[in-house]
Amino acid sequence: MIDLGLKRIARLVRDQGKFPWRAIHVAGTNGKGSVCAYISSCLKFSGIPSARFTSPHLVDRWDCITLDGAAVSEELFLATEAAIKQKNARENIGASEFEILTATAFEIFSRERVDLAVVEVGIGGRLDATNVIGPPIVTIITKIGLDHQAFLGSSLEEIAREKGGVVKVGSRCIVDGTNDGKVLSVLGKMAEEVGAESLHAVRPDMVGEGGGDGSICEITTEAFGRQRFEEFLTGNYQPANLSCAVHALSHLSREYPSITASTVFAGVRNTSWPGRMDTVDLSCLFPGRERRVLLDGAHNTQAALALSDYVTKELRTGGKFVSWTIAASKGKDVEEMLNILVRPGDKIVAVEFGPVDGMPWVAATSSEDIIGAVSEMFGGEIEAVDGGKDVLGGVKTAVELAGEEGRTVVAGSL
Template sequence: MSIELSLERIRRLTSQLPPYSRPTIHVAGTNGKGSVTCILSSILLASGLTVGRFNSPHLISVQDSIIINEQSISYQEYSIARATVESAEQEHGTGISSFELLTLVALQVFEKFRVDVVVIEVGMGGRLDATNVVPDECILLSTLTAVDLDHQAFLGNTVKLIAQEKAGIARKNKPFVLGIQKYAVVENVVRATVDQAGGHFIAAQSAQRRAWDETIDGPFPPTLSLDAESFSPPPPQPIAFTSSAFPNSLSALLSLNGAHQVDNLGLALTVISTLMTHPSCVSRMPKSFSECVMKTIQTGIRNATWRGRLSFHQLTLSSPIPRAMTVLVDGAHNPASSETLASYISTLVTMLDSNPQARILRLTYILALSHSPPKTPKETLAPLLTFRTGTRLSIQTKVAAVGFTPPEGMPWVKSVPPPEIAATVREVAPGVGLWVAPDESEIRGQLESALEWGATEESDIVGIGGEDGVQQLVIVAGSLYLVADFYRLLAKQSDSGR
């Protein structure tokens, strides 16, 4: 089955299901929409609301896409809602896709539990995405994160065309909040699209990085260490935000990693400000909402987490000898997100410069890519493997190329063959150590084999394993589906350790 963007099928089936009525925030974008949904959900939950969230693709199991109060729904609840949708589908034969079915299951679950507000991430594009079936009267506001080139085969070959498709979620008489953009053309085309739909265009206000203030933020955290035995994570990011909705400048700590998350936070806080002040939103939100937000927003910001996006984890491999490692996972899957990951790695290197115990940094990339023409492996990997940073540290890099487990219900998603990834690595970063999973081998076990290679071969090649001053970091990236495989491995290890 291939992807066919259309609202015709899902609208026909929706008319045969119990109506959806939950107040909904709709989030589109190329990069950052998942992060914005998690920040919004965390702030809304901290304010005392019951919050539903829909994200895709899932990580470990399909019900992970459907979240209430930051907890995935149970398999039982998922199965009950799915049975309702499938029964209607069988009766009316609309031929909906897997994603359309999942979207309707999520809406049924949120309606059943009568959640106070729902935050929905667009799957692809916007105008013809299945999530755009949510009725106009349910939409509180729509918002658009950073727009860049991706999925050109479905959305258009230019940023302008892609932005126009994504802005197609705008609704009449409802606010539309646009996040900070890399390309000036985006704002122009989005303004025009929102105006044509009769919506109210709002440009997001920026959040700002500020210096750590111990009177506000508490004692400064320990110096960064990537060593698995004495891991000390990067500190949260101190931010400030000014808005007419807040009488004073808002100061908070953002736990999400990466400078780009400050822009995502600014967009999320503009959305919250709009919910507090725009007449069409105020009339739908609880009367005490603004008062509660003022008291709890710092907690909501600090509690926001987003698995698989610049997330640190500790993993211990049992073979050939027990070995602990620090792993950074990130679903960077296109050139823009690859640049973001490279920028963050540069930031980590700068932080390590202030750790006098660190002399050598070993970076092991484990990479898989989705086959998604016209996007090429070189376009995605070049920013990641060619970044430069001025540092006293000696940086040693190597790469493992693997495949990923095909996601459930998406048979059209295929891995780029590992030898093809390896050829790109040799072209972009000649001379790095390279491990390649056999193209004909089973996908199962490839990631674990790559991790074992990263843990054991390094000391043999360099000859200094275990020496003081060596920091090691494994980076799992290139596809969110590979990140999903990592989380399955992490869960397996956690279960075996009980």
């Protein structure tokens, strides 16, 4: 169940949010996780004891909490979570699953005595459980789009006001300058009203062709001057995300001088963000044959458009088709996603993911419904297979359908 508000989380955490560590708070619709990944990697290379909290988890519930770049141990997570749950029961707080997870992460940060914590907002910002923290050392707001309208509002301006609720008095705010002008106007007014130190809308100085995946970008900051990056995460939106991260790090370097141009360069080069534009080698499932698969959540319209752009430029070259493994959370607009991603001649294996540990409100769209949407939209132009609840089998089938002439992509929901 999603139940936004700060009253319960304020009772659940120690000292009502007055923590011994300082936060870098990251909000937005798309790009939050990438920005968190860049910053936490750079903090690690700068030798600063740091932590990160992102959501949702990818495999295990505790992999959303990291210390110095490594996921916390299951033992530490479960012991801390048990203490939080005991407090929740003892004081009859009635906290939600996400509030318990947030409080668990924050308690681990305090116990492990980190200096800085990179914290990703769950939903929105103003009433999100992570907003229990006091004024962060820096706030970052990435690209804002239409998502979670039932909770945040139906227009970009309404959503911006909710996400802008993380801007606090005395804090610097870094905003993705590629946002819609209306979004930037709303956020600028909010920063002025709350007494933020300053608000900076940033973007790369230059984005061009070259580098490992075909992209390079140059970013100029006060602390590091003009830097040229050729190795960073995949996706046409990544230069904008990287710009937000590097500008935030430039600000942090005022108080943490071990953050330098060289540690930022090394941190960016070594950043990974599994499950998002992530190419995985599945040769272990096909002995003697190289099989590389692209994984991406494509969890909303903006993300699906970005995935489609990458697939068109990088995978469909030479007339190749795409063999998809598709799953989706219940309530997602499957037809819109298919319309953005799929082209005549592609092949689809529809699957259903099982229960999500720690997120009981998340359920899968039936594979039968996905197949029905494919049939209605494309008729016989698309070969579609119902993989049911066998997700691994569905991926194997998609790889086999791709053969030597196609490429395989797994997408739909994280």
